[in-house]
Amino acid sequence: MKQRLLILGSLREFVQLIQTARSRGIYTIVCDGYSDSVGKKIADKSYDIDVGDTDRIVSICQLERVDGIITSFSDYLFECMVKIANKAGLKCYFSPEKLDYYRNKDIMKQMFEKLHIPTAKYRRLSSGFSNSDLDDFEFPVVVKPLDKYGSRGVLVLYSVEEIKKHFDFICATSEVKEILVEEYNEGYEFNMMSWVLDGTVHVISIADREKTPVCTNDIPISTRNVYPSRLICNVYEEARDILQRIANFTGQTSGVLSMQFFWSPGETISVCEIAGRFFGYEHELVDYCCGLKVENLLLDYLYDETSLRNTLKHHSPFFDKTSAVLYFHGKNGLMVENQEAALKLSSMKGIMDSWLFYKKGERIIPHGVNPYAIRYYITAKSRAEADWMTNYIFEHMSITSPEGEEVLYQNHMPEYPE
Structure with missing residues (x-):
């Protein structure tokens, strides 16, 4: 049947x-x-x-x-x-009674504390909080709603006064009228995806999650994710151990388990968030690097356990090839007019796929159906080649409005330790 x-x-x-x-x-x-x-x-x-x-x-x-x-x-x-x-x-692969560990940021943080997993200092605040509640915090801080996703309502703020000023905006669409305040981490950021099988964590990938600051209070925008991470050897063992401890604690014995975390040379990993799903708009990069399709993992989990076990047995996250997704964000409310430069770059050698999310005459709407203005997938034989391609695209990218104003934020490459 x-x-x-x-x-x-x-x-x-x-x-x-x-x-x-x-x-x-x-x-x-x-x-x-x-x-x-x-x-x-x-x-x-x-x-x-x-x-x-x-x-x-x-x-x-x-x-x-x-x-x-x-x-x-x-x-x-x-x-x-x-x-x-x-x-x-x-x-x-997960149960409703455990959802808060993955979906409620406050409870997630409490779990990290119980497991002695390093995470940014945080505090849960209601609207009538006192200035003294944050006396031991270093600014800037990241302020976010407790129960939302996709960076909605998330700001970088520099004083207690700013937090009070933006409090209603932060939790405007939240069912819980409280916010989470945590110290800002300036370390290197990573996206990690894994699959839990028989209670054991199998690492699928670890990627560099690169960002570019744009506005004073907006969190830096995600501009490039690169597979595999340039720093994978520095973080692999510790990151895998953290996910294993989380799986043991939540009782997750199968399925997807992902993590965003920070690391700086000479320091331990600091976990930002975990999730029970693969990362959208970048999971394709695993396929480009090694041929593993996460779609097959999801389907095999339901219908072909033998194939799932065989795939995980032979998989390594230390890929020989390099691939990356490049994201370009548009400025709120500007109308798209001229996309010739973006279309020309789409035919560049090494670009596997490209999406222009807006048509001529449409206005940019952040956090709408279109999460970005443009997205490119690139593949390369080495990290150096991928970096050269990225720099070239960043330097030549442009979309303008009918008035000739640049619609896109300018992306920048980070520096890495030698």
Whole structure:
């Protein structure tokens, strides 16, 4: 009997998952609130429904005789999948009662403290907090809502007065009218993805997450992620040990476990956040580097455990090739007019894929359906070659408005220790 899979999510990052499932003979049912998304055009069937409506989606699972549910690339979609799978009696690698460890930043931080995992000094504050509550903090600090994702409401602030001024903005869309304040870490930042099998963490990848400062109070924008990390040998053992301790604590015995963390020469790792999903818009880089498709891991978890075990047994995160994703962010409200330079760069040798997210005449909307203005995937034989390509693209990139104003923020490359 043909397998019937419900996929939560239908935007661009889900296209390969849908295509891979269909190529394996799986009947794909896609569900989310985006009625005109590309994923719904290629799936066998689709539903336009809020992914947070657990009961309705459980009913769809029953109606469609679904035997599997999967998602990734979004913390919120991961949370919804866990709740739906539990209520529908479907296989899932995490449980609803443990979700706060991965989804509530305050509880996540408390877990780090219990496990003696270094993390930035933090404090949870309500609107009537006292100046003295932050007497032992060093500024600047990162201030964020407790229960949101995708950098929404996250600011870098330089004084107690600024925190009070921006308090309502930070938690405007949050159900919990409190904020999390943590000291800003200026170390090198990393994205790490792993798969837990029989309770053991298998590292899939460790990447450099490079950023560029843009505005005084905005967190630096993500401008390039590079696989493998230039500093992987410095952080691999410690990072794997941290994820293993987290998996042991939460009881996660299978599935995706990812982590963002910081490291500086001569210091230990400081963990920023963990997540039960793969990173969207960059998981493709693992495929470019070594041929492993995370979509196959997700599908094998549901339908082919033998293949999953074999893949993890032979996988190494110390890739021979280098690949990177380059992100360009647009300035809020500016209209896109001239994209000739961006289109020309898209044909550059070594670029595997490119996306221009806006059409002529559209205005930039940060945190909307389009998370970036442009995205390029590049591959290279070495890190040096990837860095040269990146510098060239950064220097020649431009999109202008009808008035001739530059729409994009200027990306910059960081410096690394020799």
